[in-house]
Amino acid sequence: xxxxxxxxxxxxxxxxxxxxxxxxxxxxxxxxxxxxxxxxxxxxxxxxxxxxxxxxxxxxxxxxxxxxxxxxxxxxxxxxxxxxxxxxxxxxxxxxxxxxxxxxxxxxxxxxxxxxxxxxxxxxxxxxxxxxxxxxxxxxxxxxxxxxxxxxxxxxxxxxxxxxxxxxxxxxxxxxxxxxxxxxxxxxxxxxxxxxxxxxxxxxxxxxxxxxxxxxxxxxxxxxxxxxxxxxxxxxxxxxxxxxxxxxxxxxxxxxxxxxxxxxxxxxxxxxxxxxxxxxxxxxxxxxxxxxxxxxxxxxxxxxxxxxxxxxxxxxxxxxxxxxxxxxxxxxxxxxxxxxxxxxxxxxxxxxxxxxxxxxxxxxxxxxxxxxxxxxxxxxxxxxxxxxxxxxxxxxxxxxxxxxxxxxxxxxxxxxxxxxxxxxxxxxxxxxxxxxxxxxxxxxxxxxxxxxxxxxxxxxxxxxxxxxxxxxxxxxxxxxxxxxxxxxxxxxxxxxxxxxxxxxxxxxxxxxxxxxxxxxxxxxxxxxxxxxxxxxxxxxxxxxxxxxxxxxxxxxxxxxxxxxxxxxxxxxxxxxxxxxxxxxxxxxxxxxxxxxxxxxxxxxxxxxxxxxxxxxxxxxxxxxxxxxxxxxxxxxxxxxxxxxx
Amino acid sequence: xxxxxxxxxxxxxxxxxxxxxxxxxxxxxxxxxxxxxxxxxxxxxxxxxxxxxxxxxxxxxxxxxxxxxxxxxxxxxxxxxxxxxxxxxxxxxxxxxxxx
Numbered sequence: 251x252x253x254x255x256x257x258x259x260x261x262x263x264x265x266x267x268x269x270x271x272x273x274x275x276x277x278x279x280x281x282x283x284x285x286x287x288x289x290x291x292x293x294x295x296x297x298x299x300x301x302x303x304x305x306x307x308x309x310x311x312x313x314x315x316x317x318x319x320x321x322x323x324x325x326x327x328x329x330x331x332x333x334x335x336x337x338x339x340x341x342x343x344x345x346x347x348x349x350x351x352x353x354x355x356x357x358x359x360x361x362x363x364x365x366x367x368x369x370x371x372x373x374x375x376x377x378x379x380x381x382x383x384x385x386x387x388x389x390x391x392x393x394x395x396x397x398x399x400x401x402x403x404x405x406x407x408x409x410x411x412x413x414x415x416x417x418x419x420x421x422x423x424x425x426x427x428x429x430x431x432x433x434x435x436x437x438x439x440x441x442x443x444x445x446x447x448x449x450x451x452x453x454x455x456x457x458x459x460x461x462x463x464x465x466x467x468x469x470x471x472x473x474x475x476x477x478x479x480x481x482x483x484x485x486x487x488x489x490x491x492x493x494x495x496x497x498x499x500x501x502x503x504x505x506x507x508x509x510x511x512x513x514x515x516x517x518x519x520x521x522x523x524x525x526x527x528x529x530x531x532x533x534x535x536x537x538x539x540x541x542x543x544x545x546x547x548x549x550x551x552x553x554x555x556x557x558x559x560x561x562x563x564x565x566x567x568x569x570x571x572x573x574x575x576x577x578x579x580x581x582x583x584x585x586x587x588x589x590x591x592x593x594x595x596x597x598x599x600x601x602x603x604x605x606x607x608x609x610x611x612x613x614x615x616x617x618x619x620x621x622x623x624x625x626x627x628x629x630x631x632x633x634x635x636x637x638x639x640x641x642x643x644x645x646x647x648x649x650x651x652x653x654x655x656x657x658x659x660x661x662x663x664x665x666x667x668x669x670x671x672x673x674x675x676x677x678x679x680x681x682x683x684x685x686x687x688x689x690x691x692x693x694x695x696x697x698x699x700x701x702x703x704x705x706x707x708x709x710x711x712x713x714x715x716x717x718x719x720x721x722x723x724x725x726x727x728x729x730x731x732x733x734x735x736x737x738x739x740x741x742x743x744x745x746x747x748x749x750x751x752x753x754x755x756x757x758x759x760x761x762x763x764x765x766x767x768x769x770x771x772x773x774x775x776x777x778x779x780x781x782x783x784x785x786x787x788x789x790x791x792x793x794x795x796x797x798x799x800x801x802x803x804x805x806x807x808x809x810x811x812x813x814x815x816x817x818x819x820x821x822x823x824x825x826x827x828x829x830x831x832x833x834x835x836x837x838x839x840x841x842x843x844x845x846x847x848x849x850x851x852x853x854x855x856x857x858x859x860x861x862x863x864x865x866x867x868x869x870x871x872x873x874x875x876x877x878x879x880x881x882x883x884x885x886x887x888x889x890x891x892x893x894x895x
Numbered sequence: 896x897x898x899x900x901x902x903x904x905x906x907x908x909x910x911x912x913x914x915x916x917x918x919x920x921x922x923x924x925x926x927x928x929x930x931x932x933x934x935x936x937x938x939x940x941x942x943x944x945x946x947x948x949x950x951x952x953x954x955x956x957x958x959x960x961x962x963x964x965x966x967x968x969x970x971x972x973x974x975x976x977x978x979x980x981x982x983x984x985x986x987x988x989x990x991x992x993x994x995x
Contacts, residue, residue, distance in 0.1 A: 872991065875917070875918055875919075878917060882914060
């Protein structure tokens with residue numbers, strides 16, 4: 251079955267070409283929308299068929315490479331357009347195409363009447379095409395093509411409504427937010443490239459299987475491995491919005507909501523997690539980097555979650571929540587629980603996509619209002635949106651037996667058993683904050699008395715929007731059953747499925763302490779208590795008083811302001827990095843280096859040449875007779891030379 | 896029998912006169928006539944050598960030169976005529992408009 255992997259990538263490409271070239275002339279939104287949606291839906295079916303084939307074959311035969319053509323050949327260096335179909339990539343493909351399809355369908359309703367309807371679907375298909383190349387690539391170069399491709403689509407879609415204003419730190423237009431995302435990602439991409447160069451220098455190849463085979467003979471603690479993995483991880487901090495490069499993601503909310511759901515929550519931002527998991531062997535050989543990954547992940551989880559406590563824009567809350575959840579995934583990777591990281595990628599894709607689409611439904615109903623302080627009491631008006639949003643909120647807060655409970659609990663448990671108590675404590679505290687801000691948001695948005703203006707008439711969204719919500723909510727409930735831990739009598743199917751991919755990495759990691767099931771139950775109980783108490787307080791406080799934030803601001807003004815202003819990180823970056831860079835560029839690079847030195851040199855050269863030619867051109871009079879005279883004189887000279895010599 | 900050197904000296908004198916005329920005169924028709932003079936001095940050399948060496952090839956080349964000269968005269972005079980119609984002058988100083 252795996253031979254058909256080319257089709258998975260082909261359909262989004264067809265959709266992109268058809269909508270990109272002819273979409274402008276197709277009158278019917280439905281036609282454009284369904285072309286775009288089917289271009290993602292069909293690959294999902296193909297991927298599902300491939301998965302079915304893999305399930306039916308023995309473990310050793312599940313990983314295959316399909317080479318389409320030679321892309322770059324230079325001497326002994328060769329890069330193929332080749333796709334690696336294995337347990338990990340097929341899982342990611344299913345997530346990307348499955349969630350992607352639902353979001354495409356949702357967009358048909360959400361983008362109804364937009365001037366750039368066809369443009370939107372073209373970009374979305376381009377995104378899916380790039381993302382599939384990223385997850386299916388069998389070498390770093392093709393992966394980087396996808397990596398850059400999704401970055402480009404992210405830029406295009408954040409700035410999709412380029413005429414719209416968007417407020418942020420030194421941001422006034424959506425275009426500024428798009429630029430910010432692009433520039434911050436460039437830093438990460440640059441590190442990714444350096445990492446690739448190092449890999450090529452070290453192993454002489456950029457194909458995953460060759461690199462991994464050569465690396466498996468190395469001993470852990472190699473300093474080259476440290477730099478390679480660190481550079482790749484810096485790449486991941488850009489794409490996956492980790493400290494210190496996470497600042498672009500909250501501003502990426504300038505884009506249409508389906509884009510936030512698809513690119514900035516479910517798929518693209520998990521690319522970094524996937525990339526680290528794909529290189530798990532290299533990371534296992536660099537324990538120092540693993541530690542850095544775990545610490546950065548834990549820090550990101552708690553910093554972003556605490557910022558999320560004090561945001562009032564429904565999408566901003568979700569954005570910081572995404573950053574925080576991505577932090578969990580990196581925490582898992584950092585302690586060596588690669589499966590747990592990928593598991594959370596999957597469950598997060600379900601419930602976060604559902605939450606974002608739900609927020610889109612709310613924004614749609616409220617006529618582009620995003621401030622949760624001006625909402626309230628929406629539950630009876632839009633029940634489908636409310637219940638799906640509520641289910642997903644329970645999932646992200648970690649209520650058993652919803653999907654978020656299993657994946658988050660596995661991460662926290664791994665953080666404790668394979669990492670340290672401190673990492674677990676940070677993760678647990680972030681989990682408490684997560685549950686709290688989620689139910690603060692749910693309460694402020696849907697419950698209590700309406701606070702919206704009389705002239706607004708909120709309404710439930712059309713079926714194209716609610717059906718994807720219901721499907722995603724269903725997945726958010728059931729998605730976790732793939733990874734029920736052994737302690738709860740589950741088989742942890744996902745663990746077994748992915749084990750061959752991470753086998754070699756796990757062999758090189760120190761074995762985890764064995765703890766009794768009782769300890770595990772205890773930690774689960776703590777997780778549940780954390781989730782429930784976050785829910786309880788979030789609901790109770792904001793149901794009683796929707797303006798509770800003002801009370802907090804009055805009582806602990808400094809702390810509250812710091813949180814609501816995002817720890818002044820954006821301001822700090824502006825002051826510490828952006829402004830000095832701009833000032834240096836303007837005053838030194840532009841005026842001194844460029845204007846004075848480079849322009850001076852080039853213009854000086856031109857002036858010297860001009861002054862010489864000013865003299866020399868006098869010889870060329872333009873009078874034919876004087877030229878002829880020269881010829882005759884020259885002839886006579888030559889003749890004289892011959893005759894006399 | 897006139898020695899060949901006489902022919903050659905006469906030819907050289909004619910060529911020099913023609914060359915000097917081309918280089919110094921400003922009247923297009925006179926320049927034109929000077930070119931004819933140069934061509935014919937070469938013709939004279941060819942014929943002289945042909946007779947001296949008893950080889951008819953030289954005389955045949957002279958016919959070619961005369962044919963080319965006739966064609967050139969036709970085109971050249973046509974240009975001069977067109978020039979005169981436009982400029983009411985055949986002075987080449989009046990037609991240096993392509994000069995910077």
